[in-house]
Every structure is written in C-alpha cells, then in structure tokens.
Amino acid sequence: MKKIFYVSFMMIAILSMIGCNSKGKKSAQLNDKDTVVCKAAADTTVYGVCGEGTAMHSLELITDGGDTINYILMDEGADSASVLGGLLVGDRLAVIGHKVDNDNYATIVLNITTLQGNWTSIDRNFEILEGGIVKSHVKAETNPWTEWKIWNGKLLLNKDTFAINNLGADSLYLENKDGIFVYKRLK
Template sequence: MKNLGFVFASLMLLVLAGCNSKKEKPNLQANDVEEVADSTVYGVCGEGTSMHSLELITDTGDTLTYTILDAEADMDGMVTEGGLVSHVEGGLMAGDKVAVTGQKVDGELIADKVINVTSLLGHWTSIDKNFEIEEGGTVRSSVKAESNPWTSWKILNGRLLLNRDTFNINSLGADSLYIENDKGIYTFKRQK
C-alpha cells in the first residue's frame, strides 16, 4: 500500500510540474519585420529609352529593355485595353534612377510599374506633413510636433514604404505626389 501511495504522489508531482511549465513563446520585438521578397529591378534609365521602351541599366550592370504599354497599345495585333498597362510615375529621363516591376510575356519584358526614384527624392509638404525623402532610404521630417514621423523609405514590389506604412504611388509629377493606402489618399506638393 505504501508503494501505491508513493507512485500516486509521484504522478501528482509530475502532473503539477507539467501544468506549471510554460511553453517558450518567441519574443517578437517591435522592430521585427517579416521579410518579403522584392520583385523590383533597380537601375538607371538609359539613353535608348523612348515613349514605349525603357532601357534599364540595372544596379548589377545588366541592360534590360522593357516595353511600356498604354491603354491603346497594340501587342502582336491584340489591343491590351483592360489588360496589360504600364504605369510610369515621375517620367523617364536618361540618367535618372528608376525602380521597375514587370513580367515576361512571350519572351518580352513588359513593365507593370516604373517609379522614377530621382523624381521621388526631395522636399514634400501637405497640411500636416513636411518631410524630405533623401538618397539612401532616409526621410527627414521638418514637423517637430508630429507624433509618428516617417524616418525611412524604400520601394518594395512597386510600392512606396514609409516606415511600415505601404502606399501605392498614384501619381508622381514635377511638383506633386499622390499616394494611397487603405486609410486614404494623401496629396503632397514639392517644396522648393
């Protein structure tokens, strides 16, 4: 009987010890970000760029030629209206840095989105924001009272990341920038 009591007491201790042990949960830090593969190709707009063709000299030294399609473009006799359309934001000027996302169609590179990074750089203002997008991924805010200023930027898969906020660039011109995310559309003008 004493052995049975000892076995029972030992089992109870094991059960209690198992209940008190905690499984290790991964300790996620606020700065931990899930890595996302970037399909964007970065480079410089080449001299061979024209209205419907982008010559891209990539950062790795390769030269790629992307076809730029508009809504009325004709590709192999097929009008692509409602189909493939290239979006070029910030214009195409030889020597400017650009970020391109695209796809291969019948062996030909077709641009989906072209962002002129050189045009994106600069000082932008709105009613509540006043910031400068600088070379190398830095954003400098000029509003000292801003609660959550943007401090970094990059292009990822054809979209603009400002800190952790992801935006579609709807329009990028010489003096205006329109970006959009699920919270709304944001309009900025270039400060000279």
C-alpha cells in the same frame, strides 16, 4: 495513441505558424509533407538607371548589376505600364515587370529621382533623401517618417505602406487603407 499524435502534431503546427508570423514579413504554409515552412516575401523590383535607348514605348534600364534590360511600355491592355515621375536618361528608376514569351513588359516604372525631395501637406513636411532616409521638417509631428524604400512597387515610409497613385514634378498622391494623401513639392 492516435489522439496524442494528432494533438501533438497540431500543437507543433500552430506553434510553428505563430513563430513564422511573429517575425513580420513572413507567412506560414503547409507543404505536401504536412510540415510548416516559413517563407519570406521577396521584392521583385529591379533597380537601375534610365538608359539612352529609352523611347515612347520602350525603356532601357541599366541595372545596378550592370546588365541592360529592355522593357516594352504599353499604353493600354493587360500589359499596360504605369510610369510615375517621368523618364529622363540618367534618372534612377525602380521597375516592376513581367515576361511574356521572350519580351519584358513593365507594369510599374517609378522615377526615384523625381520622388526624392521636399514634400508638404497640411500636417506633414518631409524630405525623401538618397539612401532610404526621410527627414521631417516639423518638430511637433507625431510619428515622423525616418526611412523609406520601394517594395514591389509600393512606397514604404517606416511601417506605413502606400500605393503611389501619381508622381509629378510638383505633386505626389499616396494611398493606403486610411485614404489618399496629397503632397506638393517645396522648392
């Protein structure tokens, strides 16, 4: 009888894990009651606009919800910030940060306004537009990107996930498991 119970329990656990994993961005884990729980990965990015109180080592972010969050921007150390695309008052930003004592520290600051626009390389020519839309300018391109979003400081183009290594006025460096991809801005 015990064998049937354990075999049944293991089958339910395995089927539950398969069910969780087949839905994409979910993972299965056992909790302390030995039941399988499906848990979705959450986006920790805070979105908003760069405020007038922004300076060399501080960022004032006016969130989409209307709140104002002040972040410390460290140059070095464990709490150092990576600012991609610059900081200009009024630009749309995506911020990944953490709290130490009662202070907010930015880890990644991505200027979405700078990210938007026309980008080109040897094999791709695309435009990142507002609202998560990507427009391809090469008709014969296989698997053109059609949508984008920021998720936990990474750039998602369709199902491709990239770390943004550099974002400047005229250059964009993206990296994933396949390598580093360099794009220049078309004007």
